Amino acid sequence: MLGLIIQVDQSIVLWISHLVGKSAILDRIMILLASDYFVPVSVSLILLYIWFMGRDFPERDRNQKAAVCAAITIGIAMGFVLVTNGIWRHPHPFQDMPQLLDPVTNHIFYPIHDPSFPSNSSCLTFATAAGVWQFNRKWGLILLVPAILMPLAKVYAAVYYPSDIIGGAILGILTAYFVSKIFMPVVHIPIAIGVWGLRILRLG
């Protein structure tokens, strides 16, 4: 089973990486999307927008819970990624297929050092989208766009396998569910105090 997954993963990466260098515009877009800064900073700005958004108090309260849930989910999900990385060091596509290193990975991104499974960028973006989705469906769906595009760009750059992306996405979504249904209700008092403090300072 694992052999089949690896075979399918490698076939998909090889097929997608054949597109690298064919279109300068597509390469440029993928360089931007795969960047460690572009999507994380954009998503953070969107979370800032969500924090202040809302026509009335209940809507604003729900949006602030969405932003808090996303922030907590990101932190916990990154911890889970770190633990998984410590248990299983899965190689990247450019390590399994060194012929992709120069023409693909170095052209679009750079050869990262941390393990491939689960993809931390996929986990981060899906954790954010799923965290927001628990309280605000519309913005959760909007955040799903960068959540799909950034990991796709990493597959294009032969940095991650599709299974790494799926693993990261599942981890992020499950963490968001755990945070909204279990973690936030359990620690709702410190969260409420934090939000109340920001409201007193007129920052939330």
Add this chain to the structure above:
Amino acid sequence: MAVMGMLQLIATTNQLKGMLFVRNKPVTLVLSIAAIVFAFWWFFFRDNRLDTVMRRTGLEGAQQFTVFCWTTFAALVFTLVLASFLRMFVYRGDARSGQEDRIEGAYQLRYMSWFEALREALRRRDESDAGTHHPS
């Protein structure tokens, strides 16, 4: 700069006048979007971050998170302080019209500056401590 642009966009779309630098909605929309686009253009296209940063040092996620939090906080405080000074010295004639009773949090900035909102919060606390406050 991008955060300040985003804060102006937030202020204008949510009518938070106490956060606005310019009271004209179309002008603020154009300026805020321009600030965000310029900040992104400057960051991503002026230097190649792949060669200058990522390939050399790699990206430290926690460091990026810390830097974003601090810059957001600094931009927020700067925006609120500057908008408060603008209200004190430039938009002095603006009356508080249509203020809802007991509006809480950042949405008080719809009707007053940050300084005024903080003063109001302190006044309410004093009234509450003295037992003289009667919420409507």
